[in-house]
Amino acid sequence: MTAPTEESLDALRHSGDELADATVETLFERGEVGTFNTLMRYVSTVGQELPDGLPEVARAYLHETSSPPSWVDWGEMERARLFFIDNNVHISTALSFAAMPACYVVPRVARLLSATHSLKYPSKRMAETGQFTVYLMQPDAFEAGSRFVPAAQKVRLLHASVRYHLRREGRWDVESLGTPICQEDMIGGQTIFSIQVLDALHRLGVHMSEEGAESYHYAWRVVGAMLGVDQRHGPRDLQEARRFSDRYMTRNMGPSEEGAHLTRQLIDLYEEVVPGTFFDPVVSALIRYLIGDTCADWLQVPRTSWDTVVRAAPALLNVLETVEDRSAVGAWALDRLGHLTTRLELSSLTRGRVMHYAIPEELKKDFGVSSTVSPGSRWTPPGPALGG
Structure with a gap:
């Protein structure tokens, strides 16, 4: 892709997902x-027969989106899966405490997120994100019996339904804000969940190889394509992802009431997950450390006595990562611990249930709207790339 410009991003801001939008509108x-x-509640794995009575437009959509990009x-993808296994607990931390707040610091996105999930169940979006990532990183993610492809198909239609409702009901200023869940924001989300997660891992002191980092970003390119991101305009590697992410965040981020409210929900949610109250x-403190003071202040993240303590996290993780690098047994033990921790966190967020993705028939009032690391090959984030 060419370096993003204000003009190219303006065009992406007014573009949605033609296939999913047409499907939802017809339904x-x-x-x-x-x-x-x-009917789709019972279609949750690859290879299942589509049920009788499924609307033809939906059947056509499901057929067209049933395979990953050619x-x-x-x-x-296998290298990305191994990278995820090696770093799953760290990735979960980065998704929760860096990627989600990064979404909230874009006021337009914060407003959209506030409009699409119940304020009474703030863990829903985190549970959906965590479950979606776990589905993706299974060895059989695209084979018969897996849950990833149906989940991606349903999420894509969910996004289209949000666009449908907000535009139809006149609750979104398209002229000034652009299309709801537009291509600019979808590509922005792809970079937030890829390079900004990798940035957070680097800030935490996690040992990563260049190959592992590139593969992880590649996996999110595949995800983006399956969620309706036009890959002609999306970044193809980490250098391009840095350029897009820098331009996107610089032109869009800022304070908002919705962003602060969503962040407060996120903090409350994880304070409930952490045993007791002392910690x-x-x-x-971790959110503030990972996203920086400016963004944290915009999101009204409270300053605490732990802010300084958390800055020691990279040193502690460096010790654990060194053990993992030098000992096969240590690596196995830490990988298993990471796997169990991720599963425990996801179980806590989902209350032990499988999250179902469906097309909302209305945006109700209570939804807010009437790999192995080789020594010497450590990955470091691409530098700032503005001005291109």
């Missing part, structure tokens, strides 16, 4: 959304 026009949701490099301030 609503024909009054078939309820039928679709009921350009997928399966070797890269509660660690949640705020």
Whole structure:
């Protein structure tokens, strides 16, 4: 891709997802959304027969989106999976305390997120994100019996339904804000969940290889394509991801009431997960450390006595990572611990249930809207790339 410009990003801001948007619009026009949701609740794995009675437009959409993009490099995907296994607990931390707040610091995105999930169940979005990532990083993610592809198909339609409702009901200023869940924001999200997660891992002191970092970014390119991101305009490698991320965040980030509220929900959620109350301030301190003081102040992340303590996290992780690098037994033990920790966190967020993705028939009022590291090959983040 060429370096993003204000003009190219303005164009992406007014572009959605033609295939999913047309599918959702037809389902609503024909009054078939309820039928679709009921039948699709039982379609959760690759290879299942589509149920009788499924609307034809939905059947056509599911057929067209049933396969990953033709350009997928399966070797890269396997390297991404091994990278995830090696760093799963760290990735979960980065997703929760860096990537999600990074979304909230974009006021337009914060407003969208506030409009699409119940304020009474703030763990829903984190649970969906965690579950989605776990599905992706299974060895059989694209084979019969896996849950990733159906989840991606449903999330894509969920995004289209949000666009449909907000535009149809006149609750979104398209002229000034652009299309809801536009291509600019979808590509921005792809970079937040890839390079900004890698940035957070680096800030935590996690040992990563260049190959592992590139493969992890590649996996999110595949995810983006399956969620309707136009890859002609998306970054192809980490250098391009840095350029897009820098430009996107610089032109969009800022304070907002919705962003602060979502962040407060996130903090409250994880303070409930952390046993007792003594360590509660660690949640705020970790967010502040990973996203920086300016963004943390915009999101009204409280300053705590743990802010200084958390800065020692990289030194502690460096010790653990060194043990992992030098000992096969240590690596196995830490990988298993990471796997169990990630599963425990996901179980806490989902209350032990599988999260179902469905097309909302309305945006109700209570939804806020009436790998192995080789010594000497450590990955370091690409430097700032503005001005291109």
